[in-house]
Amino acid sequence: QQQVKQSPQSLIVQKGGIPIINCAYENTAFDYFPWYQQFPGKGPALLIAIRPDVSEKKEGRFTISFNKSAKQFSLHIMDSQPGDSATYFCAATQANSGGSNYKLTFGKGTLLTVNP
Amino acid sequence: DVKVTQSSRYLVKRTGEKVFLECVQDMDHENMFWYRQDPGLGLRLIYFSYDVKMKEKGDIPEGYSVSREKKERFSLILESASTNQTSMYLCASSLWGGSNTEAFFGQGTRLTVV
Structure with a gap:
């Protein structure tokens, strides 16, 4: 059962465009929603994150929009650059069964290519 | 800076080997x-550990085991490697704590089982 559904699988935009990556979830126990960015040959790294009590969070050119009622969230990249070409993963965190710790559940990833 | 180091970047093993x-x-x-990490499947959790000698199964633990004898070291063991375990392992x-703790990743080990 896929707990975090991510789309599209791949995305190509021109420099300056605004790519949008969407994620949806079913589990209302999720309480933190990070996005990770992965460059080829590297491990993923935290890019930006949001809690469900906030509808939008912006850090530089990256914005998360969150719709709690629809259980959806999305990543927007303003004025995209070739250096933004990477794989992007949305994720969600929930407590483990004992409530003592948390694990990340990832979407399947979106390969973004920004052409010059 | 936080550093997570994986011992090998690339590994080739034979079917049935312990890895x-x-x-x-x-x-x-x-x-x-x-x-x-597999193309089209994203990142899938195999095991995690929140303390020395403590472990919990993730979403796909079958065919794997783990060991954490020291706080800084976490080992993944493939008891008898199979070709369907060819993958990138991250x-x-x-930190222990709230749901908003950041996860820091190593660069990955690309394992090929032949």
């Missing part, structure tokens, strides 16, 4: 994780 993937972190993090660590 050890090692991961070390230098920031005194309580939590450590093993994920595998180790991560994070």
Whole structure:
């Protein structure tokens, strides 16, 4: 059962465009929603994150929009650059069964290519 | 800077071999994780550990085991490697605490089982 559904699988935009990556979830126990960015040959790294009590969070050119009622969230990249070409993963965190710790559940990833 | 180091970048093993993937972190993090990454499937959690000698199964533990004898080191063991375990394996660590703790990843080990 896929707990975090991510789309599209791949995305190509021109420099300056605004790519949008969407994620949806079913589990209302999720309480933190990070996005990770992965460059080829590297491990993923935290890019930006949001809690469900906030509808939008912006850090530089990256914005998360969150719709709690629809259980959806999305990543927007303003004025995209070739250096933004990477794989992007949305994720969600929930407590483990004992409530003592948390694990990340990832979407399947979106390969973004920004052409010059 | 937090550093998560995986012992090998590339590994080629034969079917049936016992395989050890090692991961070390230098920031005194309580939590450590093993994920595998496959095209089109994203990152799937194999096992995680929140303390020395403690472990919990993730979403795909079958065919794997783990060992955490020291806080900084988390090993993934493939008891009898099979070709369907050919994948990129990623180790991560994070502080124990709230849901908003950041996970730091190593660079990955690309394992090929022939």
